[in-house]
Amino acid sequence: MSGHGVHRRIARRCAVEASPAPERPERPGRSGPPVPGRRAAGTAACPPPSAQAARSAQAGRSFPVLSAIEERLDHSGARGLAHAVERAVRDGALAPGTRLPPIRRVAVELALSPTTVGAAWRLLAREGAIRTDGRRGTRIAEGGPPDPARYRRALDRPARPVLDLSGGVPDAALLPRLDRALAGLTTAGTPATYLDEPVLPELAAVLRADWPHPVEEVTVVDGAMDALDRVLETLVRHGDRVVVEHPCFPPLVDLLESRGAEVVPVPLDAEGPEPDALAAALREPTAAVVLQPRAQNPTGISITGPRADRLADLIAEAGTILVEDDSAGAIAASPSRGPGRRIPDRTVHIRSFSKSHGPDLRMAAVGGPAEVMGEVLGRRRLGQGWSSRLLQRVLLSLLTDPASVAEVAAARETYARRRAAVVGELAARGVATGGTDGVNLWTPVRDETAAVERLRHEGIGVAPGSPFLLLTDAPGGDHVRVTVGLVPERDAARVAAVLAGAARA
Ligand SMILES: Cc1ncc(COP(=O)(O)O)c(C=O)c1O
Numbered sequence: 486m487s488g489h490g491v492h493r494r495i496a497r498r499c500a501v502e503a504s505p506a507p508e509r510p511e512r513p514g515r516s517g518p519p520v521p522g523r524r525a526a527g528t529a530a531c532p533p534p535s536a537q538a539a540r541s542a543q544a545g546r547s548f549p550v551l552s553a554i555e556e557r558l559d560h561s562g563a564r565g566l567a568h569a570v571e572r573a574v575r576d577g578a579l580a581p582g583t584r585l586p587p588i589r590r591v592a593v594e595l596a597l598s599p600t601t602v603g604a605a606w607r608l609l610a611r612e613g614a615i616r617t618d619g620r621r622g623t624r625i626a627e628g629g630p631p632d633p634a635r636y637r638r639a640l641d642r643p644a645r646p647v648l649d650l651s652g653g654v655p656d657a658a659l660l661p662r663l664d665r666a667l668a669g670l671t672t673a674g675t676p677a678t679y680l681d682e683p684v685l686p687e688l689a690a691v692l693r694a695d696w697p698h699p700v701e702e703v704t705v706v707d708g709a710m711d712a713l714d715r716v717l718e719t720l721v722r723h724g725d726r727v728v729v730e731h732p733c734f735p736p737l738v739d740l741l742e743s744r745g746a747e748v749v750p751v752p753l754d755a756e757g758p759e760p761d762a763l764a765a766a767l768r769e770p771t772a773a774v775v776l777q778p779r780a781q782n783p784t785g786i787s788i789t790g791p792r793a794d795r796l797a798d799l800i801a802e803a804g805t806i807l808v809e810d811d812s813a814g815a816i817a818a819s820p821s822r823g824p825g826r827r828i829p830d831r832t833v834h835i836r837s838f839s840k841s842h843g844p845d846l847r848m849a850a851v852g853g854p855a856e857v858m859g860e861v862l863g864r865r866r867l868g869q870g871w872s873s874r875l876l877q878r879v880l881l882s883l884l885t886d887p888a889s890v891a892e893v894a895a896a897r898e899t900y901a902r903r904r905a906a907v908v909g910e911l912a913a914r915g916v917a918t919g920g921t922d923g924v925n926l927w928t929p930v931r932d933e934t935a936a937v938e939r940l941r942h943e944g945i946g947v948a949p950g951s952p953f954l955l956l957t958d959a960p961g962g963d964h965v966r967v968t969v970g971l972v973p974e975r976d977a978a979r980v981a982a983v984l985a986g987a988a989r990a
Contacts, residue, residue: 731959
């Protein structure tokens with residue numbers, strides 16, 4: 486059973502409830518203007534190899550690999566070319582290790598500008614599909630470890646600052662105490678067989694009771710990143726389009742690019758993703774839409790109720806699947822009211838316990854339609870099978886023990902006060918920030934590099950904004966992400982004064 490079978494079944498099932506849900510075509514979507522006179526790949530049968538060879542010969546191709554690319558090139562522009570190369574690799578027409586001609590040659594033979602070819606090569610290099618290596622030239626990659634490049638850039642800092650506000654992490658002092666939960670663990674639980682239920686039934690019941698909408702299947706995995714990895718592995722094939730927010734959580738972009746997905750950014754306004762931009766993005770077949778319903782990292786924006794409904798309708802009309810990444814979970818001040826509440830049949834919802842209960846618990850719940858979750862669980866059974874039930878017992882205790890619940894509630898209120906204190910102090914110094922929720926403050930600065938450097942000099946670490954950005958031409962200017970959840974209220978004025986100075990640097 487493939488993830489794409491899942492897509493089609495869900496599209497079919499949901500077409501009954503939603504307005505016409507188009508069947509997802511076999512080919513992934515494309516972006517950019519169509520190339521005049523070129524056949525859209527996947528819209529007609531490819532000519533047999535001999536005919537392709539004849540065409541190349543007629544066209545005087547000195548590099549046969551270009552025929553394989555041209556056959557699949559249905560849109561001009563860098564992304565169109567990059568996808569043509571990806572499809573040629575996926576179809577087996579370009580073998581790993583195949584050498585690509587020099588950029589100028591490709592540009593001349595495919596009637597594209599060298600700038601376009603260069604940009605396509607950069608996209609392919611970033612996702613690890615090609616490698617450029619001195620005298621060996623540029624070649625189709627032969628495999629190798631994926632690289633969390635954006636994530637490393639976001640967290641790159643030469644030396645540990647005195648006050649590190651770069652990491653987006655919770656305050657260790659605000660996490661619920663573990664001693665009570667640990668004291669309740671008597672003996673190490675031994676499963677009767679390795680095929681036992683992966684989730685403790687008591688924990689599953691607690692999770693379901695607090696789920697934002699009715700859900701068919703819920704399981705527990707090793708954190709929200711693990712959940713995203715498993716769900717996107719099921720839903721996304723090489724070359725598929727996936728809609729994300731702009732700005733976006735960098736590891737998600739790294740993950741999607743490592744899977745060869747086309748990342749389609751939709752900008753945010755104060756209420757969440759912009760509906761018109763989402764509607765435009767969904768005009769082409771899309772494998773999934775990944776959104777953060779509240780306390781968006783990095784902007785702190787929580788999707789409003791009316792906006793959530795509008796987005797849900799667009800997603801249902803497009804017949805695609807929504808993945809909600811609720812990473813702030815119980816420390817978010819706003820309620821969980823993402824678009825998924827309106828379209829539970831096509832929503833996979835992820836709730837992390839890292840920010841609220843401890844990043845090293847490595848626990849997140851993920852739930853959604855049985856078709857998607859069946860694939861996720863089936864695939865996981867082939868690997869580690871389940872997340873330790875010992876840790877599940879710890880989480881169950883933290884979610885049900887009244888003292889722990891009160892500690893998490895107190896943490897939520899403290900984060901909200903800390904955020905409000907820095908926001909107020911910044912506003913008093915002429916720096917207006919957006920967003921309302923979570924531990925991070927997306928802070929506008931005149932020049933990102935100068936601000937990061939100035940703050941480092943003052944002993945404060947922040948994350949540069951650019952690794953979060955996907956749309957280079959979107960308005961908004963430079964930003965830094967400041968984890969204000971770590972700033973005690975008594976330090977708000979001092980930190981805001983340094984931030985305001987850096988914002989003007
Ligand atoms: C938006 C978002 N998604 C996922 C994660 C990863 O969460 P976890 O620690 O549960 O893997 C984070 C962590 O900061 C996040 O901000």
